[in-house]
Every structure is written in structure tokens, then in C-alpha cells.
Amino acid sequence: MTDPARHLVLVGMMGAGKTTVGRAVAARLGSRFVDSDELIEARTGRTVRQIFEADGEPAFRLLETAALVEALADPEPLVIAAAGGVVLQAENRAALERSTALVVWLQADPSVLAGRVGLDDHRPLLGDDPEAALRRLLPERRRWYEEVADTTVETDHVPPDEVIAHVLDVLGETDRHG
Numbered sequence: 222m223t224d225p226a227r228h229l230v231l232v233g234m235m236g237a238g239k240t241t242v243g244r245a246v247a248a249r250l251g252s253r254f255v256d257s258d259e260l261i262e263a264r265t266g267r268t269v270r271q272i273f274e275a276d277g278e279p280a281f282r283l284l285e286t287a288a289l290v291e292a293l294a295d296p297e298p299l300v301i302a303a304a305g306g307v308v309l310q311a312e313n314r315a316a317l318e319r320s321t322a323l324v325v326w327l328q329a330d331p332s333v334l335a336g337r338v339g340l341d342d343h344r345p346l347l348g349d350d351p352e353a354a355l356r357r358l359l360p361e362r363r364r365w366y367e368e369v370a371d372t373t374v375e376t377d378h379v380p381p382d383e384v385i386a387h388v389l390d391v392l393g394e395t396d397r398h399g
């Protein structure tokens with residue numbers, strides 16, 4: 222039996238497509254979409270960049286944990302885009318593990334990720350050379366994405382519509398098989 226309040230959580234690096242795919246999947250399911258960065262910005266009235274610059278990354282990570290815990294506690298089944306760094310904190314990984322959420326890792330190569338992050342301003346960690354930053358960060362994080370994910374969806378050179386369809390297929394399979 223499937224838990225009726227089971228959330229779908231999308232994890233993966235910056236540029237993996239969590240927000241784009243999450244919004245589309247939520248629309249198809251008629252579910253509410255929550256992006257952890259947007260939740261932080263709504264709760265604090267500040268942008269991710271402002272928080273990083275004024276208070277530093279550790280302060281941001283605390284807010285990120287609070288946002289994840291808040292979203293996972295929602296009784297309504299949500300589609301949650303969990304920002305790239307969510308997996309860094311052991312307590313976040315434990316929260317994902319404890320929840321009944323289906324966790325999907327949207328995987329992509331740094332060169333592909335770099336092509337997608339282009340103009341976005343909420344990623345201070347990428348600096349002047351996004352591809353170099355992504356190449357440095359992915360090996361540090363890969364094992365955490367693997368650890369939290371129930372399923373991995375490859376997104377390299379896959380059009381968004383196909384990624385969305387794949388995620389919906391995974392959900393359909395899970396609904397059928399529990």
C-alpha cells in the first residue's frame with residue numbers, strides 16, 4: 222500500500238533541473254510544489270545570496286535544514302525540490318531516510334550542469350567558473366546523493382519533457398509496487 226501523504230523529493234546538483242522538473246511533475250499530479258530555497262527566502266524575506274553574503278554558509282545550512290524539515294512535515298503530499306547542498310548535513314539525510322518520501326536523484330555531468338546554471342543568481346558557490354566549481358563539488362557529494370536516493374534518473378542530454386515523463390513513470394511504478 223502506498224502512503225497517501227508520500228512526498229516526492231528531487232535531489233541533485235545545482236543545474237540538475239530539480240525546480241523545472243519538480244514544478245512540471247507537481248502540475249501533472251495536482252500536487253503542491255515546494256522548493257527549499259524559495260521556502261527559505263519566504264521565511265526570511267532575504268535571498269539565498271544575501272544570506273550567504275551576510276551570515277555565511279553555515280547559517281544558510283541551518284535555514285536549509287529547517288526548510289527541509291518543514292516541508293517533510295507537511296501532511297499534504299508535496300513535490301519538493303531539495304537544493305543541491307541538502308545532502309551535506311547528516312541530519313538532513315536522516316530526515317529523508319526517516320520520511321516515507323520517494324527520493325529521486327536527478328543526475329548529470331558537470332559540463333551539462335554548467336550549461337544549465339547560466340544566468341541564475343542564487344548560487345554563490347559557483348563563482349566565476351561554474352563548471353570548475355561543479356567538478357569540484359560533485360565528487361564531494363555524489364555518495365550522499367546515492368545514499369539518500371531511492372532511484373536515479375539520468376538527465377544528461379535528455380530533454381526536460383523526457384526527464385519529467387521518467388520521473389512520473391518512477392512514481393507510477395512505486396504506486397503499483399509500494
Ligand code: S3P
Nearest residue numbers: 234235236304305306343344345
Ligand atoms: C546550493 C544550491 C542552491 C542554493 C545555494 C547552495 C548548493 O540551490 O541552495 O546556492 O550548495 O548546492 P539549487 O540546487 O536549487 O541550485
